Amino acid sequence: MSDADRIFKDSIYEQIARVGRAVAHPRRLELLDLLCQAPMTVEQLAQKSALPIGSASQHLQHLKAARLVIADRQGTYMRYRLKDDLSCSLLHTLKTVAEQYYAEMRVITEDFLMDHQNLQAVSITDIQTRGADDSLTLVDVRPVEEYKAGHWPGAISIPLEALADRLMELPVDHTIVAYCRGPYCLLSLHAVKTLQREGFHAVRLIEGVSDWRARGLPIVLGDAPLK
Amino acid sequence: MSDADRIFKDSIYEQIARVGRAVAHPRRLELLDLLCQAPMTVEQLAQKSALPIGSASQHLQHLKAARLVIADRQGTYMRYRLKDDLSCSLLHTLKTVAEQYYAEMRVITEDFLMDHQNLQAVSITDIQTRGADDSLTLVDVRPVEEYKAGHWPGAISIPLEALADRLMELPVDHTIVAYCRGPYCLLSLHAVKTLQREGFHAVRLIEGVSDWRARGLPIVLGDAPLK
DNA sequence: CAGATATTCCATTGATCAATAGAAAGGTAT
DNA sequence: ATACCTTTCTATTGATCAATGGAATATCTG
Structure with missing residues (x-):
């Protein structure tokens, strides 16, 4: 050469x-x-x-x-x-490699979640399969600016900081699905804990907006009508 | 937090x-x-x-x-x-980002190819569209081990080093399409220059095996029957 | 134009990483 | 067992990078 x-x-x-x-x-x-x-x-x-x-x-x-x-x-x-x-896809690829190749990722996550019992988590595919079922309320618990820059269709925005004051906006007979920035963002985790403490049936959505974006799933911009 | x-x-x-x-x-x-x-x-x-x-x-x-x-x-x-x-996909993503975001990549490639005139390059989609056309011969000019570890269906193996001695295996009335490891590997470039000097109509295939692998395109393993 | 605010620049220090050469380790063959 | 080969380890040197604090710059407001 x-x-x-x-x-x-x-x-x-x-x-x-x-x-x-x-x-x-x-x-x-x-x-x-x-x-x-x-x-x-x-x-x-x-x-x-x-x-x-x-x-x-x-x-x-x-x-x-x-x-x-x-x-x-x-x-x-x-x-x-x-x-x-x-x-965003680049970061998503890096995360995927780390998740696939490093058992440490699982260990770190599991060790951390040990301290937070009773936290049921669902995936976006779970939501999509029971989409016809109307007893779910999707809540975006990130800061409002992030909600406005792109959120899941049909989700309402209640930032974690405001959650305790806005519980009356949530239907008591629904399952509340809280999501945030992704599996390693902890906003939804704390949201679910708050909601459970207040008597709601709440679960955490594993994926976040950037995961959907990297996968090309639909995202809604701007303000969305509150339910 | x-x-x-x-x-x-x-x-x-x-x-x-x-x-x-x-x-x-x-x-x-x-x-x-x-x-x-x-x-x-x-x-x-x-x-x-x-x-x-x-x-x-x-x-x-x-x-x-x-x-x-x-x-x-x-x-x-x-x-x-x-x-x-x-x-392999990780590396492919990094290459894609560099190609999309850095004009330097284009500049470096173009500057380099200036020194190698008359080098027609085709893409894998070009090959696929004129697939029915039988006047193409695909040649894998990488070392044999790499050919054996995965090559394009129908391609024959003539490593660059052996090319000058094995010209008689190639049909004079065909267009010879040489490929190697990818757009930044230079084996196919030198192969095309050799072939052109010997009177063949030769072109360079831009993509390499790892690009097809990352895209999930079919790859053949082991020895393949010579044409 | 002065003052306030947000961000960047700059210089210093400590930490990490790369290249190199030579010694050591692991494996094969006679 | 000895000789030989491939690869890794070790230690050193030089280069690059990260963190920090304080000065400088750019923009807006009064």
Whole structure:
């Protein structure tokens, strides 16, 4: 093989490695995961990922340099968002590999859930099969901005923080299905605990919006009529 | 959010980042790409990627630790292979992101191909549409082991090294379609140049076996009858 | 234009990772 | 058992990356 050939290959693999390096840090993955939910400012991202603003900004710069996300100014805020759904698919692929290849993922999840008994979880396919059944109420417990940026058809928005004050909006005779950002987001878990404490029959939906997005399932934008 | 919640999330993202770190280095991507073709020994991998044995071994350890590949001893040789096709899909996703998001990929490829004029390239869909047309001969110019580990149905195996000596096996009135490991492998490029110099009408197939594998297209194993 | 706010830049420190060469380990064959 | 071969381990050096805090920049408001 000639020198020119070698240089060509090195350049190509170097470009692919740019993608790899961008997703080689846990904090950046968390930020990317959040951006799969909705566009957000640095401040929001830092708060939701429990990062100092400076660090969050630096990691976002890194993601921007790898062009997985783009940033645009909105007044004094800087708003970051995914370049497109391919970034979301990339993260989804990485999660799938980790879930398939690392038994640690199961162990970590199971160990954690041991502390939270009585938490029934359902999958989106379960919901779809008993779709005709009308005794389910789907609740999106993420912050409202994320709901507006895309939510499951028919779901109503009650952010976890407001849940305790808005229980009267929920039908007592229904099964309440709470969902959030995905299997590793804990909003729906806490929602279900609250609901059960208040006497509702509540279950947790495993998947989140980004999982549906990566799979090409339908997502509704904007406000939806409350039931 | 409680401390336990934060520890859980950190652990989960740390696991996902293991995947990211494994693919964050150009040399490891090249090794993974090679393993998408066929299982190989450390020596073969080192030779094909122009790496010192020690470095190749170290990078393979890294891939093994991330469980994208597995190793088993065969006599004095150590044979590495992909864990399964999911590793291949992972690499395919990374390539797709790089191709979609980085104009540099196009620039590098175009600059390189400037030095190689008269190189017509066809896609696998082109081949499939004119499938009924019988005037095509598909040639797999990779090393025989890789051909045996999976090749396009109907393709014959003539490794690039043997091509000059085996021209008589090719029909002069056909269009010869050469393929190799993928768009960034240069074996088919050199094959087409050789064939053209010898008076054949030859074109390069853009995709390689790993691209078909990642897409779930049919692949034939073992020796195939020569035409 | 001054003051307030959000974000980025910069410089420093510590940590992790890559490349290399030579020694060691595991396996085969005589 | 010895010699030989392939691969891995170990240690060192240099390079890159992450975290942090404080200064600088950009925008909006009064």
